[in-house]
Amino acid sequence: MTDVQLRKDHIKLLNNELTLHTPDEACGVLIGRKEQSSIIVKIVLPIKNSRPSDRSFELDSKEHYEAWNRADEEGMEIVGVYHTHPRSKASPSAWDRESMENYQILWVIVGVDGINGFEWDSCVKSVEVIEVD
Numbered sequence: 001m002t003d004v005q006l007r008k009d010h011i012k013l014l015n016n017e018l019t020l021h022t023p024d025e026a027c028g029v030l031i032g033r034k035e036q037s038s039i040i041v042k043i044v045l046p047i048k049n050s051r052p053s054d055r056s057f058e059l060d061s062k063e064h065y066e067a068w069n070r071a072d073e074e075g076m077e078i079v080g081v082y083h084t085h086p087r088s089k090a091s092p093s094a095w096d097r098e099s100m101e102n103y104q105i106l107w108v109i110v111g112v113d114g115i116n117g118f119e120w121d122s123c124v125k126s127v128e129v130i131e132v133d
């Protein structure tokens with residue numbers, strides 16, 4: 001994929017997530033659909049961080065499962081996962097890189113310097129974040 005489309009209200013929600021859970025990381029999933037090389041996000045769904053820390057996160061398994069059902073009900077899919085970096089930049093940490101290799105999906109990171117997208121494709125690659133209305 002080359003880009004991910006997030007609406008203005010999604011971006012606002014993601015930035016709120018960052019501040020709300022500081023100093024811990026916040027996390028959640030992105031629900032939407034894939035279209036050629038783009039990912040169109042329709043729902044940003046916060047999920048409880050079951051292992052709160054300022055260095056890593058763990059999606060609560062029950063809420064993660066419910067998110068899969070919700071996506072399915074809406075005729076969409078989970079197209080990505082997001083988490084916040086309350087004290088660092090929006091680039092993958094060593095822990096993130098390892099996790100990305102194990103969970104190969106779009107990764108959106110909300111950091112102090114903005115929001116960036118990444119995917120694992122034999123190494124970490126950037127996915128452009130496009131803000132849409």
Ligand SMILES: [Zn+2]
Pocket residue numbers: 055056083084085092093096109
């Ligand atoms: Zn991270």
